[in-house]
Amino acid sequence: MRTPVMPSRGTLHPLGTAEVRLTGGHWGERQAVNAAATIRHCLRWLEDLEWIGNFDRAAAGAPFARAGREFSDSEVYKLAEAMAWEIGRTGDPGLEEEFAKLTARIGAAQREDGYLSTAFGNPGQEPRYTDLEWGHELYCYGHLIQAAVARLRNHGEDDFTRLARRVADHVCDVFGPGGIERICGHAEIEVALAELSRATGEPRYLEQARLFIERHGQKTLQEHGFYYQDDVAVRDAEVLRGHAVRALYLASGAVDVAVETGDAALLDAVRRQWGRAVDRRTHLTGGMGSQFADEAFGPDFALAPDRAYSESCAGIAAVMTAWRLTLATGESHYGDMIERIAWNVLSGAVAPDGTSFFYANPLHVRTADPEPPGDRALPHVRAGGRRARWFDVSCCPTNLSRTFAQFAVYVATTDDRGVQIHQYAPATIEAAPGGTRFALAVATAYPDDGAVTVRVEANDGGERTIALRVPAWAEGAVLTGPDGTARPAEPGTFAEVTADFRAGDEIRLDLPVAPRWTRPDPRVDAVRGCAAVEQGPLVLCAESVDLPGGDLDGLTVDTAVPPVLRDGRVHVAAQVRDRGDGWPYGPARADEEGKPAELPLVPFRLRATRGPAAMRVWLPVV
Numbered sequence: 001m002r003t004p005v006m007p008s009r010g011t012l013h014p015l016g017t018a019e020v021r022l023t024g025g026h027w028g029e030r031q032a033v034n035a036a037a038t039i040r041h042c043l044r045w046l047e048d049l050e051w052i053g054n055f056d057r058a059a060a061g062a063p064f065a066r067a068g069r070e071f072s073d074s075e076v077y078k079l080a081e082a083m084a085w086e087i088g089r090t091g092d093p094g095l096e097e098e099f100a101k102l103t104a105r106i107g108a109a110q111r112e113d114g115y116l117s118t119a120f121g122n123p124g125q126e127p128r129y130t131d132l133e134w135g136h137e138l139y140c141y142g143h144l145i146q147a148a149v150a151r152l153r154n155h156g157e158d159d160f161t162r163l164a165r166r167v168a169d170h171v172c173d174v175f176g177p178g179g180i181e182r183i184c185g186h187a188e189i190e191v192a193l194a195e196l197s198r199a200t201g202e203p204r205y206l207e208q209a210r211l212f213i214e215r216h217g218q219k220t221l222q223e224h225g226f227y228y229q230d231d232v233a234v235r236d237a238e239v240l241r242g243h244a245v246r247a248l249y250l251a252s253g254a255v256d257v258a259v260e261t262g263d264a265a266l267l268d269a270v271r272r273q274w275g276r277a278v279d280r281r282t283h284l285t286g287g288m289g290s291q292f293a294d295e296a297f298g299p300d301f302a303l304a305p306d307r308a309y310s311e312s313c314a315g316i317a318a319v320m321t322a323w324r325l326t327l328a329t330g331e332s333h334y335g336d337m338i339e340r341i342a343w344n345v346l347s348g349a350v351a352p353d354g355t356s357f358f359y360a361n362p363l364h365v366r367t368a369d370p371e372p373p374g375d376r377a378l379p380h381v382r383a384g385g386r387r388a389r390w391f392d393v394s395c396c397p398t399n400l401s402r403t404f405a406q407f408a409v410y411v412a413t414t415d416d417r418g419v420q421i422h423q424y425a426p427a428t429i430e431a432a433p434g435g436t437r438f439a440l441a442v443a444t445a446y447p448d449d450g451a452v453t454v455r456v457e458a459n460d461g462g463e464r465t466i467a468l469r470v471p472a473w474a475e476g477a478v479l480t481g482p483d484g485t486a487r488p489a490e491p492g493t494f495a496e497v498t499a500d501f502r503a504g505d506e507i508r509l510d511l512p513v514a515p516r517w518t519r520p521d522p523r524v525d526a527v528r529g530c531a532a533v534e535q536g537p538l539v540l541c542a543e544s545v546d547l548p549g550g551d552l553d554g555l556t557v558d559t560a561v562p563p564v565l566r567d568g569r570v571h572v573a574a575q576v577r578d579r580g581d582g583w584p585y586g587p588a589r590a591d592e593e594g595k596p597a598e599l600p601l602v603p604f605r606l607r608a609t610r611g612p613a614a615m616r617v618w619l620p621v622v
Contacts (some may be wrong), residue, residue, distance in 0.1 A: 001014070001019070001153065002016035002017040002018050002088050002154050002409075003017070003406075003409045004146070004150065004406055004409065005320075005323060005324060006198050006199070007198070007256070007259045007260065008198065008259075008260060009259060010259055010328045010330075011329055011330030012330050012413040012414070013414050015411075015414060015429065015430075016153070016409060017089055017406060019412075019431060020408040020412050020427055020429050020430075021408060021428050022411075022425055025425045025426040025446075026347070026425070030350075030407070033350075033352070033353065034354060034401055034404040035090065037353060037354035037355055038082075038354040038355065038401045038404070039082050039083060039401055041355045042082075042397050042401055043079060045377075045389070045390045046076060049377070049390075051067055051068045051075060051076060052076055052102070052105060053067065054067055054068065054072065054073070055073075055105045055109040056108070056109075058109040058118045059108035059109040061123065062123060064122070064124070066118060066119060069392070069393060070136050071119075071140060073118055073119065074136065074140040075397075076106070077144040077146075078147070078395075078399055078401070078402050079102075079401065079402075080103075080106075080147040081146055081150045081402040082398065082401040082402040082404075082405045083098065083099045084099065084147060084150035085150050085402060085406045087154060088155065103158075103159050103160040103163070104159070106160075106163065107159060107163045110163055110166065110167075114166035114167050114168075116141070116144070116163070120135060129180060132182050132183070132185060132220075132221065133222055133223060133224075135185070136184070136185070136186055137184070138175075138188070138189040139185075139187075139188045141171060142188030142189040142192035142193075142249075144164050145195075145196050146191070146192045146195065147160070147164070148163075149192070149195050149199045150406075152199050152200070164196075168196055168205055168208075171189065172204050175208065175212070176208060176211070177211070181215065182215065182220040183216060183230065185221055185228045186228075186243075186246050186249075187229065187246045188253075189209075189253075190209045190212045190254070191252045191253035192209075193208050193209035193253075194256035194260060195256065206257070206261070209253060209256070209257050210257045213234055213253060213254050214233070216234050217230060217231065217237075226242050227242045227246075227296065228243070228246060229241070229242050229243075229247055234250065234266065234270075235269040237269065237273055238272065239276040239277055239281065239300075240273050240288075242296055243289075243295055243296050244289030244296060244311060244314040245295065245311060245313045245317050245395075248288065248314060248318050248320065251274065252317065252320045252321045254269070254270050255267060255321065256324060258270065259324075259327075270321070271329070274321060274322075278337060280300040281298065283303055283308050283310055283363055284363065284618075285344035285361065285539050286318070286340035286341035286344055286345055287310025288310065288317075288318050289309045290302055290307075290308055290309065291304075291307055291308075291309055292309050295309050296309075300523075301525070303524050303527070304526035305362065305363035305616065306362055306364035306365070306366060307362070308361070309360050309361075310345060310361040310362065311359060312349040312357070312358055312360075312361065312400060313399050315346050316403050318337065319342065319346070319403070323410060326338075326413070327413065330415075332422075332469045332470070332493055333472065336469070336471050336472055338410060339537045342423070343447070343537045343538055344537075344603075344604050344605055346400065346404075348361065348605030350397075350400050351387050351609065355389060356387035356388055357387050357388060357389075357390075357391075357396055357397045357400065358387050359391055359393070360384035363604075363616070363617040364615065364616045364617065364618065365384060365385045365615040365616070367385070368544060369386045370612055371386060371612070376390075377390040377391050378390070378392070385608065386608050408427065410423050411423045411427050411429070412427075412429045412431070414433050415433060416433055416434055417433060417464065417498075419438060419465075419467070420467040420468075420469070420494060421442065421454065421466070422469050424444050424446040424452050425442065425446070426443055427442045428457075429441075429442065433461065434461050435461075436460040437458055437459070437460045437461070438456075438459050439456070439457040439459075440454055440455065440457060441454070443455065447536035447538055450513040451509075451510050451511075452468065452509045452511065453507075453508045454468070454507050454508075455504070456482075456501040456505040459500075459502065463498060465496050465497065466496070466497050466507060467494035467495065468495050468509045470489045470490060470491050470492065471492075471511065471537065472491050473491065473516075473536075473537075474489070476488075476512045477489040477490075477491060477495070477509065477510060477511050478509070479495040479507065479510075480509075481497050481499070481507055482497070482499060482501065482506060489509060495509060511536065513535060514565065515533050515535040515562075515563035515565060515601075516534055516535070516562075517531050517533060517562070518531065518532045520618070527618040529620060530620050531618070531619055531621050532619065533563050533570060533572060535570055535603075538603045538605070539604040539617060540601040540602065540604065540617070541601060541604045541616060541617045543602055543614070544613045545611060545613045546600050546602070547576065547597070547599065548576065549576070550613075551576070551578075552615075552616055553579065554578060554579050554594065555574055555619065555620065556619070556620045556621060557573065557575075557599070557620070558573040559621055559622075563601075569600045569602070571600050572601065573599075574597045575596055575622060576594050576595050576597050577593075577595070604617060
């Protein structure tokens with residue numbers, strides 16, 4: 001099956017890109033743009049900056065001046081994964097040719113024992129595995145192996161999958177019992193080895209993934225254990241902490257190992273950590289990694305909107321973890337977080353044309369950043385105000401590309417009873433619950449419209465259940481069965497219809513997508529006294545280009561007046577005050593009045609698409 005995650009057990013079973021196909025809508029367009037523009041954009045930058053050329057120079061066997069950061073090999077591997085998914089989806093012959101060329105160049109740099117790196121172990125470089133804290137060798141292997149899993153499931157065995165298996169065998173030889181009993185400073189090898197074991201049936205890879213998981217917390221890294229998740233054993237931690245991407249990749253690997261080994265305690269530990277991180281350390285957009293310092297989770301409720309890092313890669317890693325927990329438990333709230341992250345962080349992290357990107361996704365940008373230069377990579381630490389064509393640390397563009405190429409897998413699952421629909425997009429679904437065909441077609445304009453219609457195209461198995469996720473925010477949702485009977489659909493659950501469906505039968509879920517005010521928990525000090533507007537799964541924001549004078553600092557909103565949708569945009573009642581200069585403190589003034597204004601908002605994912613603009617999600621209340 002063409003899916004990145006295929007557990008051997010669990011409550012729900014995934015469907016692959018051959019079983020679920022996006023047929024239009026936002027995610028279909030996002031996937032088409034990824035294929036037509038983003039993949040080739042990334043390939044051009046990797047060539048122009050000579051990050052792919054590093055493999056050619058390593059293969060030559062002479063000292064060379066290496067391009068890029070120590071982990072730049074991983075960007076080549078993530079792009080290879082995106083290509084593998086896209087080739088599997090469309091059979092693109094030009095992309096297949098590029099994939100073959102890339103395989104040859106990577107393979108030429110591999111050593112006889114399977115070792116493969118352009119940053120270590122070559123003439124003039126530091127020896128292998130001498131910097132496990134920061135060297136990223138195992139991290140890079142992880143992305144290579146995940147690309148190989150994509151290739152195996154979309155194409156079958158070939159030179160690329162064979163070179164990746166030699167790497168995996170090398171890792172087991174070197175880091176297995178009696179070898180180097182340490183971990184990589186950046187988790188990723190764990191999740192990759194676990195999935196390679198599933199894809200190949202080789203138990204050795206799963207055992208090595210388990211060993212790496214259990215070594216976290218043994219303090220084998222020399223510094224910053226909290227940052228690397230090496231301070232506490234995975235099963236003993238109470239919350240996701242440290243570097244957000246590392247923490248979430250590790251959590252994904254831990255779920256995979258727990259599921260495959262039947263380790264209920266380990267699975268419960270990740271569920272506990274995820275739950276507390278969502279409840280206390282996650283932004284309204286679903287962004288994780290609440291602080292610029294260390295790209296990390298901060299303390300509970302430390303969620304300053306202007307200092308939100310919310311890295312695009314952390315969003316991807318969070319989707320990876322939430323999806324694995326969905327499959328393991330069957331609980332709908334994990335799908336709620338996937339939806340929130342996908343619509344607000346991932347979709348907006350790539351420009352509509354697919355060729356510029358956000359690295360960070362703050363919820364408040366104080367100044368209108370100028371257009372970044374298109375001919376050079378932008379420092380990633382300045383990556384929150386305007387999208388850039390590339391970064392000095394460009395983990396996000398290739399990561400987003402591989403995610404969009406496989407996005408259809410997050411739409412639906414199956415079990416012995418029927419089909420569960422988790423994400424709403426125009427799609428066709430082919431499943432075989434109980435071993436017989438059950439085909440569906442989903443029609444929707446969600447989230448512009450809350451109606452989701454599921455039409456049965458074929459049912460060869462008698463009574464089935466169709467389950468549709470009802471988001472926790474969807475008070476007033478209504479489910480209509482094939483007989484036309486409507487009933488309330490409870491938020492935070494799956495709404496189910498069980499019937500002996502016939503071809504042509506339809507069920508419909510109506511979700512309330514009118515704009516609504518959202519208040520923060522008062523423990524989030526940074527936004528106390530503020531409110532935000534959500535519309536279905538979308539978080540909205542104000543941009544200075546829509547405000548007379550362009551000054552967001554003097555803006556307040558009146559939450560007693562409901563947001564209204566007019567001419568395709570949401571508007572809120574606001575006041576704008578000219579604060580002026582001078583001492584910014586003094587007695588409260590009850591009579592302080594501002595100039596009334598009606599403020600139009602824009603979806604957070606579409607911020608910074610109309611030129612330079614200051615922006616804020618959380619709006620001070622009158």
